[in-house]
Amino acid sequence: MIEDTIAAIATPIGTGGIGIIRISGTDALNVLKKIFRSREKNFVSHKIYYGFIFDAEKNNLLLDEVLVMIMLAPRTYTREDVVEINCHGGLVCVNKILDLVLKNGARLAEPGEFTKRAYLNGRIDLSQAEAVIDIINAQNNFANDIALKQLKGKLSQEINLCMIKILDVLGQIEAAIDYPEEYEIKTQDIYLDILKVAEQIKKMLDSSDVGEIIKNGINIAIIGKPNVGKSSILNALSKKDSAIVTEIAGTTRDVIHEFINIGGVTAKILDTAGIHKTEDKIENLGIQKAFDCLKMADLILFVFDWSREFDIDDKNLIDMCKKNDKKILFVANKFDLEQKLFLEEKDLNEELIKISAQKNLGIEDLVNKIKSLFLEKNILDKNDEVYICNKRHESALRKAYESLLKTLETIKNKMPCDLISIDLRDAYDFLGEITGESVSDKIIDEIFSKYCVGK
Ligand SMILES: Nc1nc2c(ncn2[C@@H]2O[C@H](COP(=O)(O)OP(=O)(O)O)[C@@H](O)[C@H]2O)c(=O)[nH]1
Numbered sequence: 001m002i003e004d005t006i007a008a009i010a011t012p013i014g015t016g017g018i019g020i021i022r023i024s025g026t027d028a029l030n031v032l033k034k035i036f037r038s039r040e041k042n043f044v045s046h047k048i049y050y051g052f053i054f055d056a057e058k059n060n061l062l063l064d065e066v067l068v069m070i071m072l073a074p075r076t077y078t079r080e081d082v083v084e085i086n087c088h089g090g091l092v093c094v095n096k097i098l099d100l101v102l103k104n105g106a107r108l109a110e111p112g113e114f115t116k117r118a119y120l121n122g123r124i125d126l127s128q129a130e131a132v133i134d135i136i137n138a139q140n141n142f143a144n145d146i147a148l149k150q151l152k153g154k155l156s157q158e159i160n161l162c163m164i165k166i167l168d169v170l171g172q173i174e175a176a177i178d179y180p181e182e183y184e185i186k187t188q189d190i191y192l193d194i195l196k197v198a199e200q201i202k203k204m205l206d207s208s209d210v211g212e213i214i215k216n217g218i219n220i221a222i223i224g225k226p227n228v229g230k231s232s233i234l235n236a237l238s239k240k241d242s243a244i245v246t247e248i249a250g251t252t253r254d255v256i257h258e259f260i261n262i263g264g265v266t267a268k269i270l271d272t273a274g275i276h277k278t279e280d281k282i283e284n285l286g287i288q289k290a291f292d293c294l295k296m297a298d299l300i301l302f303v304f305d306w307s308r309e310f311d312i313d314d315k316n317l318i319d320m321c322k323k324n325d326k327k328i329l330f331v332a333n334k335f336d337l338e339q340k341l342f343l344e345e346k347d348l349n350e351e352l353i354k355i356s357a358q359k360n361l362g363i364e365d366l367v368n369k370i371k372s373l374f375l376e377k378n379i380l381d382k383n384d385e386v387y388i389c390n391k392r393h394e395s396a397l398r399k400a401y402e403s404l405l406k407t408l409e410t411i412k413n414k415m416p417c418d419l420i421s422i423d424l425r426d427a428y429d430f431l432g433e434i435t436g437e438s439v440s441d442k443i444i445d446e447i448f449s450k451y452c453v454g455k
């Protein structure tokens with residue numbers, strides 16, 4: 001049982017219609033009673049009360065007119081008594097009430113402490129608590145949907161099923177060790193059971209590529225020599241006039257970016273300085289930034305000029321991009337003009353996506369190509385699947401998977417039972433890291449420190 005009562009501002013800092021101060025703990029109601037006056041004398045759980053906040057120490061100074069929500073344990077976010085004071089938004093008012101709450105018996109909550117209590121008091125498991133952060137930080141609908149599913153326990157369910165199966169096998173092995181006369185271990189059955197769990201985990205691991213894309217979006221760098229139309233392409237893709245477009249080579253120096261939505265996934269498009277040899281100091285700084293973009297990109301849009309001949313700048317750039325081992329789409333821009341671009345490489349020629357950024361031709365094709373590169377599995381159709389979008393989960397799953405593979409090896413090699421159970425127990429513990437069943441306090445603290453205060 002956690003003893004102290006915590007409080008924090010739950011709404012964003014700044015001016016707003018309302019601000020909410022949240023209090024949780026055994027003393028929540030007592031704190032409220034010291035500062036709140038209302039016509040109602042007896043508070044009932046899960047009801048809203050209208051009244052005023054006063055500071056008794058300052059001669060009953062009136063602080064605000066408020067609505068107070070009272071929620072008594074256990075049907076609350078933290079499973080403790082919770083009080084939420086809805087006051088007028090705005091820095092001064094909200095902070096004054098928070099100070100008063102702190103003076104009257106509550107302590108300032110640490111980041112994520114309300115959710116941490118929900119976890120420690122057993123209302124949600126660790127992966128569900130992490131889903132709360134993901135919902136708050138979701139950048140698009142998909143990311144939000146996945147986090148919401150995780151909050152409802154979909155991931156925990158799958159992990160728990162795997163853990164139950166492993167526990168069952170462990171039980172059989174232990175029985176066989178303890179009572180060798182009565183229990184004979186059926187290695188073939190055990191092997192198949194473990195194989196099934198391993199396959200299930202592999203499936204979840206495979207979803208992490210898509211999960212990552214959904215959660216973090218993709219970075220697309222537009223690369224090419226000067227004046228091929230990179231900035232025009234950024235503008236065409238984002239349907240905005242973000243980047244300056246001129247006929248003067250070397251116009252773009254800084255990296256400019258725009259976010260667009262590609263099939264529900266957030267894509268950050270980076271327009272860069274044209275890469276070529278130059279003595280211009282500022283242009284060279286821009287070119288350096290273009291290289292940096294290239295390194296962090298998930299996809300390179302390599303742009304040629306359809307109306308100019310293939311030259312050494314194109315050649316060098318292609319070699320450099322290929323060295324980076326990234327996904328590349330080759331684009332020929334200015335398709336509205338007469339063809340002067342002839343590529344020797346047959347493959348490249350066939351791959352070439354022809355567009356005109358200026359005339360807005362072929363842009364939709366380009367977007368569809370990008371989409372198919374990243375969303376081969378149609379996410380929209382697979383509503384029921386669990387996606388792994390969290391590095392911590394991915395790493396725990398990978399370790400569990402490896403332990404299971406080792407277990408299978410041990411069984412295949414006809415090793416003794418106690419050796420089988422060592423790796424199997426490891427696999428169980430790694431899975432337990434995801435739900436929080438077997439996780440250190442340090443990791444728990446680390447997870448909750450990523451939250452905002454008041455959640
Ligand atoms: N005809 C034609 N001109 C284009 C097209 N795209 C860009 N341009 C022109 O090419 C020049 C360079 O464009 P810009 O986007 O600044 O190229 P960047 O240096 O690669 O960023 C400008 O004068 C544009 O108007 C196109 O699709 N067709």
Ligand SMILES: [Mg+2]
Nearest residue numbers: 230231251252
């Ligand atoms: Mg430019």
